[in-house]
Amino acid sequence: MRTFGSFVVGLLCLAAFAVALPLLWVGMNIADEDGYVALSRSALDDSDTRNEVVASVVDELESQASTRLTEMGVPQSMIDQTLTEIGRAAAEGLAREAVVDAWAQAQRQAHQQMFDGQDQGFVVELAPLVAAAAEAADVDVEVPSSLPVVADDSATRDAIALVDNTPGQATVALGAAVVLGLASVAIAKRRGNALLVLSIAGLIVVGMEYVLAHLAVGSFEVSDASGLGDRVASVVLDVAQSSYDRMLLDVGVGTLVVVVVGAAWAAAGMLRRRRGQDAAL
Structure with a gap:
């Protein structure tokens, strides 16, 4: 009876463990603002994405400057020449490491917009980058506080909507896995064996999570990466998979350590029982 009870509780532990793993990652890297900023920072490692971000920022800055110069009555020929110089200086400025800090601030603002309850999809915020470009090009323009680029497809909106509650869900699932695991071992007749079997099953769960995650990412499409928001969403998805x-x-390494502990405990128990049998003889 104790063995059966341990088995049932162990199955519940593994189920909670399987649920906790993705929730824990999402809570730390997507729902958490600092975690998201750190994760999305890696998007700039992709040269195509970085170039597209720079191009979008330069276009926005040139648009702002053109409006300002037109209002001042500057001739169009001079505006065109000025915009060429602004574009060159801004692109050179954004090629420096200053863009990384501006990108981090931009993604912090984007995270706040994505999770403000407005259900607007994946957001790439350009305002801090445009401000950095304007400073690099020494252009006096009034940059709006927000210049969002949104990947507003239904799949992306649905995914973001699911993220909000993950930190609390992850805590509950992880706590349940720990409590149920301890209970499964505690009520087992042979606790070393129970820990060994449970930890090996945990390794199998980790392997299954890896396979399922790759299948899920492979089936998730982000509008064919046709725009800046889509491209950044696609790159962040790749970065998320690696993370x-x-x-x-x-x-897996931690679970493997538990497997070793369980094997040692089971072996020690086996030796004790064998010595007890020998003593009885």
Whole structure:
């Protein structure tokens, strides 16, 4: 009876563990603002994405400058010449590392917009980048506080809508997995064996999570990456997959340590029982 009870509780533990892993990652890297900024920073490592961001920022800055110069009555020929110089200086300025800090601030603002309850999809915020470009090009323009570029497809909106409650859900699922795991081992007749079997099953769960995550990412399309918001969303998705893989690797290593502990405990129990049998003889 104790063995059966331990088995049932162990299954519940594994189910909670399987649910907790993705929730924990999403809570730390998507729902959490600092985690999202750190994750999305890696998007600039992709040269095509970086170039597209720079091009979009320069276009926006040139548009702002053109409006300002037109209002001042500057001839169109001079405006065109000025915009060429502004574009060159801004692009050179954004090629420097200053863009990384501006990008971090932009993504912080984007995160706040995505999770403000407005259901507007994936957001790339350009305002801090345009301000950095204006400073680099020494252009005096009034940059709006927000210049969002939105990937507003239904799949992206649905995914973002699911993220809000993940930190609390992750805490509940992880706590349940720990409590149920301890209970499964505690009520087992042979606790070392129970810990060994449970930890090996945990490794299998980690492997299944890896496969399922890759299948899920492979089936998730972001509007064919046709615009800036779509491209950044696609790159962030790739970065997220790598980040989740690293977390699963860390969890797998930790679970493997528990397997070793369980094996040692089970072996010690086996030796004790064998010595007890020998003593009885």
